[in-house]
Amino acid sequence: MSKTRTEARDDTELSISQILKERGVSRRDFLKFCSTVTAALALPPSFAPSVAQALDEVKRPPLVWLEFQGCTGDSEALLRSANPTVAEIILDILSVDYHETIMAAAGHQAEAALDKTITDYKGKYFAVIEGSIPMKDGGVFGCVGGKSNLERARQVCGGAAATIAIGNCASYGGIPAAAPNPTGAVGVKEAVPGATVINLPGCPCNADNLTATIVHYLVFNKIPALDGHGRPLFAYGKRIHDNCERRPHFDAGQYVEHWGDDGHRKGYCLYKMGCKGPATFHNCPTQRYNEKTAWPIGSGHPCVGCAEPQFWDVMSPMYKRLPNVPGFGIEHTADAIGLGLAAGAAGAFVVHGALSAMRKDKEPGEDTKED
Amino acid sequence: MSKIVVDPITRIEGHLRVEAEVSGGKISNAWVSGTMFRGIETILKGRDPRDAWYWTQRFCGVCTTVHSIASIRAVEDALKIPVPPNAQLIRNIIIAIQNTQDHVIHFYHLHALDWVDITSGLKADPVKTAQLAASISDWPNNSPTYFKAVQDKVKAFVGSGRLGPFANAYWGHPAYKLPPEANLMATAHYLEALEWQKDIIKIHAILGSKNPHPQTFLVGGMSIPIDPDSQNALNADKLIEIKRLLHKAQEFVEKVYIPDLLAVASFYKDWAGIGAGVGNYMCYPEFPDANGKPWLPGGAILNRDISKVVPLDQKKITEHVEHSWYQDAGSEGKGLHPWEGSSEPNYTGPKPPYQYLDTDKKYSWVKAPRYEEKPMEVGPLSRVLVAYVSGHKETKAAVDLVLKKLGVGPEALFSTLGRTGARGIDCLVIAQQAPKWLDELIGNIAKGDLRIHSNELWDPATWPAEAHGYGWHEAPRGGLGHWIKIKDQKILNYQAVVPSTWNASPRDAKGQAGPYEAALLGTPVADPEKPLEILRTIHSFDPCLACAVHVLDATGREMVRVKAS
Numbered sequence: 001m002s003k004t005r006t007e008a009r010d011d012t013e014l015s016i017s018q019i020l021k022e023r024g025v026s027r028r029d030f031l032k033f034c035s036t037v038t039a040a041l042a043l044p045p046s047f048a049p050s051v052a053q054a055l056d057e058v059k060r061p062p063l064v065w066l067e068f069q070g071c072t073g074d075s076e077a078l079l080r081s082a083n084p085t086v087a088e089i090i091l092d093i094l095s096v097d098y099h100e101t102i103m104a105a106a107g108h109q110a111e112a113a114l115d116k117t118i119t120d121y122k123g124k125y126f127a128v129i130e131g132s133i134p135m136k137d138g139g140v141f142g143c144v145g146g147k148s149n150l151e152r153a154r155q156v157c158g159g160a161a162a163t164i165a166i167g168n169c170a171s172y173g174g175i176p177a178a179a180p181n182p183t184g185a186v187g188v189k190e191a192v193p194g195a196t197v198i199n200l201p202g203c204p205c206n207a208d209n210l211t212a213t214i215v216h217y218l219v220f221n222k223i224p225a226l227d228g229h230g231r232p233l234f235a236y237g238k239r240i241h242d243n244c245e246r247r248p249h250f251d252a253g254q255y256v257e258h259w260g261d262d263g264h265r266k267g268y269c270l271y272k273m274g275c276k277g278p279a280t281f282h283n284c285p286t287q288r289y290n291e292k293t294a295w296p297i298g299s300g301h302p303c304v305g306c307a308e309p310q311f312w313d314v315m316s317p318m319y320k321r322l323p324n325v326p327g328f329g330i331e332h333t334a335d336a337i338g339l340g341l342a343a344g345a346a347g348a349f350v351v352h353g354a355l356s357a358m359r360k361d362k363e364p365g366e367d368t369k370e371d
Numbered sequence: 372m373s374k375i376v377v378d379p380i381t382r383i384e385g386h387l388r389v390e391a392e393v394s395g396g397k398i399s400n401a402w403v404s405g406t407m408f409r410g411i412e413t414i415l416k417g418r419d420p421r422d423a424w425y426w427t428q429r430f431c432g433v434c435t436t437v438h439s440i441a442s443i444r445a446v447e448d449a450l451k452i453p454v455p456p457n458a459q460l461i462r463n464i465i466i467a468i469q470n471t472q473d474h475v476i477h478f479y480h481l482h483a484l485d486w487v488d489i490t491s492g493l494k495a496d497p498v499k500t501a502q503l504a505a506s507i508s509d510w511p512n513n514s515p516t517y518f519k520a521v522q523d524k525v526k527a528f529v530g531s532g533r534l535g536p537f538a539n540a541y542w543g544h545p546a547y548k549l550p551p552e553a554n555l556m557a558t559a560h561y562l563e564a565l566e567w568q569k570d571i572i573k574i575h576a577i578l579g580s581k582n583p584h585p586q587t588f589l590v591g592g593m594s595i596p597i598d599p600d601s602q603n604a605l606n607a608d609k610l611i612e613i614k615r616l617l618h619k620a621q622e623f624v625e626k627v628y629i630p631d632l633l634a635v636a637s638f639y640k641d642w643a644g645i646g647a648g649v650g651n652y653m654c655y656p657e658f659p660d661a662n663g664k665p666w667l668p669g670g671a672i673l674n675r676d677i678s679k680v681v682p683l684d685q686k687k688i689t690e691h692v693e694h695s696w697y698q699d700a701g702s703e704g705k706g707l708h709p710w711e712g713s714s715e716p717n718y719t720g721p722k723p724p725y726q727y728l729d730t731d732k733k734y735s736w737v738k739a740p741r742y743e744e745k746p747m748e749v750g751p752l753s754r755v756l757v758a759y760v761s762g763h764k765e766t767k768a769a770v771d772l773v774l775k776k777l778g779v780g781p782e783a784l785f786s787t788l789g790r791t792g793a794r795g796i797d798c799l800v801i802a803q804q805a806p807k808w809l810d811e812l813i814g815n816i817a818k819g820d821l822r823i824h825s826n827e828l829w830d831p832a833t834w835p836a837e838a839h840g841y842g843w844h845e846a847p848r849g850g851l852g853h854w855i856k857i858k859d860q861k862i863l864n865y866q867a868v869v870p871s872t873w874n875a876s877p878r879d880a881k882g883q884a885g886p887y888e889a890a891l892l893g894t895p896v897a898d899p900e901k902p903l904e905i906l907r908t909i910h911s912f913d914p915c916l917a918c919a920v921h922v923l924d925a926t927g928r929e930m931v932r933v934k935a936s
Contacts, residue, residue, distance in 0.1 A: 022527050101381070101384065102382065138723065141407065142386070142406070143725075145379055146723060146724050174429075182716060258826050259596075259829070260596055260821070260823045265603070265821070266603060267601065267602070289581035293577060294576040294581060296586040298603075299578075299586070300595050301587045318422040319419070319421055
């Protein structure tokens with residue numbers, strides 16, 4: 001099976017499952033991967049064979065990953081992806097032609113690799129953008145190779161089959177866009193309105209959701225259904241609060257009152273400690289992190305709402321509890337609950353004023369006062 | 372004379388650019404620029420100081436955790452908030468495993484390709500590779516079958532004609548010196564380390580909820596509860612898993628990383644005479660015990676004088692902006708202490724797209740920190756030197772072992788190779804120590820101490836109207852300091868002086884070059900079209916920024932542009 005350079009062929013002619021077979025990935029491991037992705041896509045297990053069949057036919061697509069005003073947290077998340085073989089499979093099933101943190105080439109050789117991919121595979125490659133894009137003062141706050149981030153984003157996202165904005169910064173501007181937003185930072189969709197953008201917010205993004213998004217595209221040949229904030233419904237369709245393992249304690253009125261108290265040790269609800277789970281749409285409770293080892297609320301810290309637009313301003317201060325958490329149910333998505341959640345208002349309290357106004361009838365009977 | 376520009380320098384975190392003049396095949400002058408700015412310090416103003424750790428953690432997602440630690444220490448210092456022993460130990464374990472994982476990733480995934488030619492490994496004899504590996508370590512994976520499988524995998528990849536992240540590199544460069552067998556061994560461990568790092572960092576998930584960006588830090592302690600009788604807290608089950616992972620981390624460092632490091636270094640001893648830098652080394656004290664006494668000493672070594680360690684005073688730290696794109700108010704011609712500093716942007720560089728920066732004027736988003744007006748190198752080399760000279764037992768033993776194996780003296784540490792070697796020594800010493808902190812934590816719990824947080828000063832109403840403080844931390848990349856001023860329970864001013872700010876410093880008001888700039892002096896450049904040597908010296912610092920490389924002549928005219936093969 002070993003081929004030398006002289007026998008080089010184009011991997012785009014082979015299906016992903018053929019390539020994996022050549023790389024020594026067993027059929028069993030491949031099917032396990034398909035099951036994991038199926039679960040991440042919130043599809044029933046019976047879909048796994050369909051995923052496998054689709055990947056038997058799909059060719060190896062190129063991917064370019066650009067980092068702008070980011071912290072590399074999303075790249076790191078990729079390297080820790082949940083299934084031990086997923087990062088390797090991502091390197092194998094895709095051709096990662098540009099990623100500054102891991103690529104061997106530097107300088108113009110690196111830029112040439114990027115230019116070649118976006119020219120040769122126009123309309124067929126994936127672009128992943130990490131970090132926000134500074135718009136103020138002609139984009140002087142973010143340059144690579146002497147080019148502004150905006151210039152690069154327009155060039156790369158414009159020709160991509162789909163652009164994935166990974167993490168909250170690329171999705172909505174993230175921390176650089178928090179007030180007073182000194183650099184005029186925005187998310188990808190705002191910077192390049194014509195591009196096909198899928199937002200995968202989170203700080204950082206859960207890499208399982210990235211893998212699932214790409215597989216969804218390869219399997220169904222279209223981007224997943226999105227909510228009003230551009231997030232795939234399979235991962236952002238339900239509130240943290242509705243899938244939280246501590247929800248029974250919320251319903252029973254059992255709350256953590258102080259860090260390390262008896263309730264904290266027993267896993268009581270963190271609502272009084274500032275948890276933003278009731279206002280956050282994300283699949284953390286089911287997907288968790290680092291091979292499903294843990295997640296913030298499970299480890300005793302409140303949710304900070306990192307998958308929501310403008311969460312840095314809307315959801316802070318971090319330890320101030322939401323004034324009233326109405327008990328509306330699991331059937332609601334972000335769109336159904338209303339735009340108030342992510343209006344970019346200057347505080348969680350405006351948002352939750354709006355929420356409680358919607359459901360006055362279902363407010364919990366206690367804890368109506370501010371801390 | 373010609374001028375070289377590097378942009379982007381890859382395999383680092385962030386955005387860094389190097390411009391350098393070359394004379395007689397060696398670099399005679401260099402300028403380093405950080406090309407991205409976000410303004411997080413400005414954004415922090417007016418926020419809750421108890422939130423600061425979460426915001427500042429986003430300074431960096433690679434050395435994730437380090438800003439959390441420095442930030443909570445700064446707030447705890449300002450408000451005089453004590454930390455329970457268990458929280459101190461949990462933080463130590465988190466720091467230790469961050470250090471261990473980060474150094475191994477740096478060696479294999481960010482730095483190794485400067486020394487290891489993956490394509491040369493295709494010519495290796497797997498039997499001889501296994502013999503080589505067996506001669507330096509009893510790591511169980513070292514077998515002909517294993518190396519043959521890796522070689523086949525790489526051959527299939529190369530055969531595909533699409534090299535993905537390995538395309539367009541400097542393969543075949545004459546500065547690569549390893550024999551094919553050593554290249555294959557290192558390539559195998561590159562892949563193995565990728566799997567290993569995902570596993571051992573689960574310690575951060577157990578203690579911190581996730582990695583990157585753990586989320587269980589708190590001003591005054593930690594939010595991960597301890598209770599041997601609860602399934603929702605740190606219990607025996609989780610402690611045993613941490614123990615297993617710490618052992619796995621230590622074993623890989625001892626049996627793979629250190630033997631590989633020594634094997635690779637033995638072929639590149641000429642690099643023990645290249646890349647010395649500014650000659651001043653500084654580190655902060657780290658790993659406090661229950662009484663706050665540090666396990667690793669802090670201090671400074673000046674002018675490469677390893678006869679003594681100079682004690683530190685945080686008041687002597689200042690930041691210059693003479694050559695940085697910030698406003699100068701109050702700091703013309705001199706540096707400002709971080710409590711007095713501001714980070715108001717003032718870009719005066721060329722309009723993008725540009726080819727060159729005006730290095731005579733302001734040319735970087737990085738400030739120029741100075742200690743007593745001197746540029747200082749921070750990082751594992753500084754940590755190891757200060758500990759070595761201070762007589763730190765474990766560090767001294769590890770340094771002596773490495774120097775003896777390589778047959779060089781302590782002066783070899785002042786170099787590109789020394790920096791890379793010191794990172795391994797630092798990693799080894801800390802990986803071996805971490806299980807002891809876990810044992811101490813388990814001992815505390817066994818005695819019934821379940822405290823993880825001191826609640827008394829959690830409520831901002833208990834705070835004074837005004838307070839200020841600082842927090843020091845030895846991050847994997849070196850001395851990190853956060854300075855905070857608090858007024859009316861809100862952040863009045865916040866300044867972080869991070870390791871790569873020290874090391875990637877541009878010129879200061881006196882024209883003194885920063886550590887990267889100084890270390891590049893004298894670095895050979897065999898082929899200006901493939902400036903591999905620049906990457907070696909810059910990567911030896913493990914930069915936390917992003918960059919690019921072009922080659923120009925002294926008048927600014929482009930002499931050579933690096934072409935894609």
